[in-house]
Amino acid sequence: MKNSAQDDVRVGVFICDCGSNIAGYLEMKELVEFAKTLPNVAFVQENLYTCSEGGINEIKVAIPRENLNRVVVASCTPRTHEPLFMSACEEAGLNPYLFEMANIRDQCSWVHMREREAGTNRAKVQIAMAVAKAAKLRELNRIQLSLSHRAMVIGGGVAGMSAALALANMGYEVDLVEKRDRLGGILNDLNMILPTHEPPDKLVNNLVGRLQDHPKVAIHTGAVVTKTEGYVGNYVATIQHNDTENKIKCGAVIVAIGAQPLKPEGLYNYDGNKVITHIELESKLKLGDVQAKNISIIQCVGSRSKERTYCSRICCMTAVKNAILFKEASPDTKITIFYRDMQMYGVENEELFRKSKRLGVRYVTYDPDRPPRFDGESVSVYHLRMGRDMIVPTDLLVLSTPLVAQDDASEISTMLKVPINENGFFLEGHVKLKPLDFATDGVYLCGNARFPSTIREAISQGLGAASRAAGVLSKEALFTSGIVADINPDTCCGCLGCVAVCPYGAINFIENRGVCQVNKVLCKGCGGCAATCPSGSARLDGFSNQQIYAQIEQAMAV
Amino acid sequence: MSEEFDPKIVAFACNWCSYAGADLAGVGRMQYPPSIRLIRLMCSGMLVPSYILRAFEKGADGVLVTG
8 A cells, every 4th residue: 555645544536627728738637647646545536527516416426435534626726616615525524624625727727828748747746735735634613603683883973873873773782882971973063064064963963863762772972982802793892881880792893983183282373262273163153153254274284294194085175165154154254275285076075166266265275395374463375376475364264184083092992903003093904895894803993983084974984884794793603714723722831922913813812821822703814823833832724834844745746 | 858947946825815816827827837836825924934944855946935
């Protein structure tokens, strides 16, 4: 018998023609004969299409008939077909993780189309590597978990309220936690909202009313989340309200903590009276408390600077909106907007911009290297287009300052183990593929906590985050992948190296035992911990050192 | 065989990016020399330096780490 063969390992190799995609470029008979010579291989079969119903059936029939305990399919790519072949194994009673693929189409026949002999040789090597790895595979299990079908939304602004209401309407219990005494967030400070030109109270009252009347919603105002433990499907959050603490169970968490306007201390003699921010202007307008006749508005105060490089996105349209309100209330009010670039994206905003010009709002471009100055009576600035200094008498100066991160953003980021960027805004899992998710499962984000957004965007994101959360909450049970890390507690020295590299916050340090432990629900199977572990205690199941060494050896043996 | 140097190169590829890239090269029928033996990892971050050493020890002429 074969020397290096492990007696109890019987590998079945299924080699796919993929019609002519593989068979047209490689010597299939040669591959079949070669596979038969490999250690541990008990059975080899060529299929026209292994992924067809017939091909799958042949795997399922061969496993019991040939007494196979490992299966290798040499065909296309595991990225598309591994799940199909794994479930074929499972249906035949074989643990699906005792399966391995050799990629001889996408990474062989298709890229060596003019080198039949050398291409066939590479296919042999890849099959030998797959067989060698397969021989060392172990049974792995997916863990099944129960979950809580309740959600927690942190932040009761328009984004959080929209998310909470959407989830409640889908039938899930929701805890809405707001640190202020009333729901509504920054909308409570505003005067008139775009593009409907309505007071925000109408929107806020509508949402609050529907939330209060909803039997599935528990509103916690004046409350903060002080602690969260657990993982997707099974969080336990501690909510503190005055001196009482409540623990709630939830399956998903939505971060909707919003943002706050920057107070421009030290800029343009800001005093909150004659020199105010645009959000303070909104509050004054709401009270009908503005008598000024010469109003200057300066854009990009404290943003797009060295300290804060980002554009806050909402200030241009806010300035234009308020300029129009002034002009419509009293046409002889003189309004000058000092700007760097007007960001009026979207059809309605473009129209608003034109309307403000028709009404006589003056626009003056300034150079950030020569910003406007305010002496208490007038704004003087170098007019970039006219190429000379100009002086604008001013009895109210409005500073368009950016929205900045909430003071507790970093605390919440640490608590939920989700990242924030250099400006303190929460960082989504992927800018395009996961815009409302975090890399950590079960935690989602929306609204200004993510980045300054319009009300419409905040609502859309709230609804989006709710539907992402519902993707988890709607499940009967959660399954983990079998490809996850594990740490041997007997050899782990508790150096925390793995904790530091894990991007998913999936490793905990068990203090009383002095060892690290993988949370298999959160683990995404990247194996970073295994590569980092100095004692070799951490390993990635399905990609162990022994399995990869076996592949390396075979890569050189043929 | 010919006297031309025919190297053996062991390539490590991340499942989520470069392994997908290698698949895409196939879908696009981009041709390259068959000197490569590719090993799929779940992340290039799981590559232990000893994998590279082992490949050289076993006679690899080159090691390619992609991710």
